[in-house]
Amino acid sequence: MSFPKDEEKVLFRDLERILYTDEQIQKRVSELGQQISADYADKDLVLISILKGGIIFLADLTRAITIPHAFDLMGASSYKNRASSTGKVIITKDTELNLEGKDVLLVEDILDTGHTLSVIIELLKIQDPASVEICCLLNKQRARKVDLPLKYTGFEIPDEFVVGYGLDFNEKYRNISGLGILKPEIYRD
Numbered sequence: 001m002s003f004p005k006d007e008e009k010v011l012f013r014d015l016e017r018i019l020y021t022d023e024q025i026q027k028r029v030s031e032l033g034q035q036i037s038a039d040y041a042d043k044d045l046v047l048i049s050i051l052k053g054g055i056i057f058l059a060d061l062t063r064a065i066t067i068p069h070a071f072d073l074m075g076a077s078s079y080k081n082r083a084s085s086t087g088k089v090i091i092t093k094d095t096e097l098n099l100e101g102k103d104v105l106l107v108e109d110i111l112d113t114g115h116t117l118s119v120i121i122e123l124l125k126i127q128d129p130a131s132v133e134i135c136c137l138l139n140k141q142r143a144r145k146v147d148l149p150l151k152y153t154g155f156e157i158p159d160e161f162v163v164g165y166g167l168d169f170n171e172k173y174r175n176i177s178g179l180g181i182l183k184p185e186i187y188r189d
């Protein structure tokens with residue numbers, strides 16, 4: 001299995017193995033879009049994605065959803081140049097839309113310890129939305145430290161460091177179309 005579009009990219013050589021190809025991701029995103037469109041048919045849906053990792057997933061998911069909806073962005077950072085969580089979350093950008101009475105669906109690239117989303121959910125609730133649910137593309141269930149109910153999950157993955165499809169290590173690898181596991185020698189110093 002390989003990423004047809006990525007083979008020529010130098011970045012591709014830093015991957016230990018491929019988890020999901022672009023095609024597999026697109027298929028799953030389209031299924032999620034159909035499910036969300038059915039579940040939120042009579043709701044006032046607002047997707048909120050977390051910068052920067054979530055934006056590639058958001059860009060594909062918003063187009064896979066067939067009902068009218070809005071989207072917005074928040075900025076949060078919990079990883080500082082390392083491949084492990086510090087537990088500290090820094091909010092770098094707040095939402096711009098008024099979320100009062102809206103049905104908010106958080107669109108996250110990956111759920112690891114859960115610290116980032118638990119802080120974001122508490123902040124969003126101050127705006128009094130009708131509901132707040134989570135849609136994450138990748139779930140590292142084994143790494144979870146905070147209990148969070150997931151309404152939609154793209155893929156369950158092992159507790160390894162994943163890059164591509166928006167996910168980075170030191171701001172690199174976001175532009176790989178698929179998802180792969182980074183070679184440990186890249187992030188171990």
Ligand code: IMP
Binds near residue numbers: 115161162168
């Ligand atoms: P959490 O707060 O531990 O759940 O971390 C969530 C955030 O950490 C994600 O939004 C990512 O930005 C980052 N993260 C967690 N695991 C990975 C990974 O395997 N690769 C790249 N980024 C990750």
Ligand code: MG
Binds near residue numbers: 050051109
């Ligand atoms: Mg992120």
